[in-house]
Amino acid sequence: MSFTIRFIIILFLSATVIDTQSQNADQIFKAAGSPANPKVAISWNHYNDHGGITEICKKIAAAYPELAKLESIGKSFKGREMWCLTITDFKKGDPEHKPGIYIDGNIHSNEIQGSEFAMYTAWYLTETFKDTKFIQELLADKVFYIVPTINPDGRDSYFHEPNTASTPRSGVIPIDNDRDGMVNEDGYDDLDGDGEILLMRRKSNNGRLRVDPADPRRMIQVGPDEKGTYEMLGLEGKDNDGDGQVNEDGYTFEYDPNRDWGWGWQPNYIQNGAYKYPFSLPENRNVLNFVMKHPNIAAAQSYHNAGGMILRGPGGQEDVGTYNSQDVQVYDAIAKKGEELIPGYRYLVVHKDLYSAYGGELDWFYGGRGIYTYSNELWTPYLMFNKDATRDPQDNASYQFDRFLLFKDAFVDWHEYNHPQYGKIEIGGFKKNFGRAHPGFLLESDAHRNMAFTIYHCYHTPKLQVDTIIEKDLGDGLKEITAVISNQRIMPTHSSQDIKFNIERPDYISITGAKVIAGMIVDNPDLNIAREQKNNPATIEVSNIPGLDEVTVRWIVQGSGKYTITVDSKKGGLSTKSK
Amino acid sequence: MAKLTLVNGQTIISGQTNKAIDTIEGYGTKQLTWVIKGNGKVKLDVGSPSTGSKSIDISL
Numbered sequence: 057m058s059f060t061i062r063f064i065i066i067l068f069l070s071a072t073v074i075d076t077q078s079q080n081a082d083q084i085f086k087a088a089g090s091p092a093n094p095k096v097a098i099s100w101n102h103y104n105d106h107g108g109i110t111e112i113c114k115k116i117a118a119a120y121p122e123l124a125k126l127e128s129i130g131k132s133f134k135g136r137e138m139w140c141l142t143i144t145d146f147k148k149g150d151p152e153h154k155p156g157i158y159i160d161g162n163i164h165s166n167e168i169q170g171s172e173f174a175m176y177t178a179w180y181l182t183e184t185f186k187d188t189k190f191i192q193e194l195l196a197d198k199v200f201y202i203v204p205t206i207n208p209d210g211r212d213s214y215f216h217e218p219n220t221a222s223t224p225r226s227g228v229i230p231i232d233n234d235r236d237g238m239v240n241e242d243g244y245d246d247l248d249g250d251g252e253i254l255l256m257r258r259k260s261n262n263g264r265l266r267v268d269p270a271d272p273r274r275m276i277q278v279g280p281d282e283k284g285t286y287e288m289l290g291l292e293g294k295d296n297d298g299d300g301q302v303n304e305d306g307y308t309f310e311y312d313p314n315r316d317w318g319w320g321w322q323p324n325y326i327q328n329g330a331y332k333y334p335f336s337l338p339e340n341r342n343v344l345n346f347v348m349k350h351p352n353i354a355a356a357q358s359y360h361n362a363g364g365m366i367l368r369g370p371g372g373q374e375d376v377g378t379y380n381s382q383d384v385q386v387y388d389a390i391a392k393k394g395e396e397l398i399p400g401y402r403y404l405v406v407h408k409d410l411y412s413a414y415g416g417e418l419d420w421f422y423g424g425r426g427i428y429t430y431s432n433e434l435w436t437p438y439l440m441f442n443k444d445a446t447r448d449p450q451d452n453a454s455y456q457f458d459r460f461l462l463f464k465d466a467f468v469d470w471h472e473y474n475h476p477q478y479g480k481i482e483i484g485g486f487k488k489n490f491g492r493a494h495p496g497f498l499l500e501s502d503a504h505r506n507m508a509f510t511i512y513h514c515y516h517t518p519k520l521q522v523d524t525i526i527e528k529d530l531g532d533g534l535k536e537i538t539a540v541i542s543n544q545r546i547m548p549t550h551s552s553q554d555i556k557f558n559i560e561r562p563d564y565i566s567i568t569g570a571k572v573i574a575g576m577i578v579d580n581p582d583l584n585i586a587r588e589q590k591n592n593p594a595t596i597e598v599s600n601i602p603g604l605d606e607v608t609v610r611w612i613v614q615g616s617g618k619y620t621i622t623v624d625s626k627k628g629g630l631s632t633k634s635k
Numbered sequence: 636m637a638k639l640t641l642v643n644g645q646t647i648i649s650g651q652t653n654k655a656i657d658t659i660e661g662y663g664t665k666q667l668t669w670v671i672k673g674n675g676k677v678k679l680d681v682g683s684p685s686t687g688s689k690s691i692d693i694s695l
Contacts, residue, residue, distance in 0.1 A: 574670045586649045586666040
């Protein structure tokens with residue numbers, strides 16, 4: 057009898073195991089552009105906390121050791137590792153000599169989906185490598201440095217503490233916001249204990265709002281000749297410290313990590329949100345150290361939310377001249393392609409289209425390091441019905457979308473609560489996972505489109521080639537060797553900002569295996585106008601190799617025999633040709 | 636204007652025989668280079684209407 061029971065149990069367990077396995081490879085028909093049967097199975101319709109990110113990054117690195125390596129670029133304030141996946145074809149070339157793109161997300165704690173978008177990029181590149189020639193060529197030439205979250209403490213607090221869609225924006229280093237000698241003593245309060253910070257409303261004979269008869273969840277403003285029935289009391293909370301203020305000193309807005317970077321930095325009394333001094337936040341300093349150790353980074357992408365924007369600097373009006381016309385041409389060419397690839401997203405400039413902000417990440421990457429950098433503001437209400445909409449509470453598109461596509465999962469219905477200071481109130485509103493974060497079913501699609509933009513951006517980092525080598529016999533054992541070095545992509549090896557501030561060393565074009573008598577840069581091959589380099593003529597120093605253009609160099613050498621010409625550029629990579 | 640005169644089969648590999656110089660600052664200098672194949676001397680004349688001219692022989 058006991059044997060039979062054991063047998064049945066074993067049989068039952070094995071049946072359960074079989075039921076939970078995914079389909080076999082031969083049961084799957086590949087959808088174009090997606091990995092059909094990925095080694096690392098991930099569903100891209102939810103968000104992951106730092107533990108989840110750690111696990112996904114480790115799985116990708118373990119599944120594809122020849123394409124992905126995982127390292128920590130340092131620890132956060134609370135000691136969480138800041139993971140970086142390096143994605144390239146490690147079998148082809150030295151990654152540090154390949155032009156690179158740096159991608160991060162989640163600098164603001166509540167702006168979460170950048171981490172998923174960044175990880176999707178790492179996952180997609182590794183999983184499609186086998187079948188996709190374009191990705192193989194891309195990873196032979198380029199390297200991706202992907203840091204899914206540069207604010208892991210804030211990320212976890214957003215997920216695991218009661219919050220709104222907009223909080224916390226900052227990291228979690230404690231600050232006394234109201235300067236009363238106490239720290240974080242009066243933040244939001246999850247009064248009804250549902251894990252959400254919602255809105256508070258109260259019935260009022262003189263209120264200026266009423267319930268929308270078409271959707272009782274929605275409050276609408278009454279006209280000048282009407283009487284309302286409700287007043288709004290702000291976000292869920294109470295006066296915890298008896299100072300007559302509600303929610304005035306919580307952990308949710310201590311400082312702004314995106315006002316901490318060392319370009320155009322201003323103190324807090326000028327730039328609200330600045331912390332102590334440039335790079336005074338440990339997370340940003342880790343990024344600084346990483347970028348300084350990787351001078352091959354030519355492009356960068358920082359993911360924020362929300363609004364559907366592809367942003368470039370400058371952040372401040374004073375820096376308008378910093379972004380000169382040659383660099384703006386590069387920015388425009390790549391971002392206008394981005395507008396095509398990501399419907400609903402617009403290419404904008406921070407200081408004039410958004411607001412002035414000093415000490416931002418994208419300004420440091422470009423201003424301080426000469427790296428072409430965008431910040432994408434992910435998620436736009438346009439994606440709800442594929443037409444223009446806003447996040448304005450008076451726009452009922454969000455209510456319609458929640459009702460008919462999310463089946464009211466994003467909204468907590470108004471319910472009564474007895475408030476210690478306000479008396480009988482009602483609490484309700486949209487949950488924190490709606491309004492700024494993508495709903496699940498749109499997450500993968502927009503991740504893919506934004507990834508495609510970063511791939512285009514990375515593709516257009518410089519690609520150098522020793523193109524043609526022309527020899528001319530000068531008699532008496534002398535030979536003139538002229539080499540044309542081309543850059544086959546949009547980006548120059550040095551942005552104009554880089555050249556202006558001597559950020560990176562020049563590109564070296566060198567000849568080995570020949571006795572060099574003279575070396576020169578040829579400005580005009582047709583009219584034979586050249587500039588001789590007196591010192592070390594075997595290695596010609598070129599200040600820049602422009603995008604979609606070429607430079608010509610020339611050596612006068614003695615003797616014959618084989619020689620090799622090499623172009624070595626920090627942001628443009630290596631290329632050689634022998635003759 | 637800087638004018639280089641070559642003789643006896645000397646040939647110029649890099650540089651121009653006639654090179655206009657936009658300006659030379661007070662107490663300033665301008666450096667020009669030529670790569671020439673050959674032997675002997677070349678003659679370099681440099682001058683402008685407001686400075687007069689100077690001529691030197693350069694041994695190769």
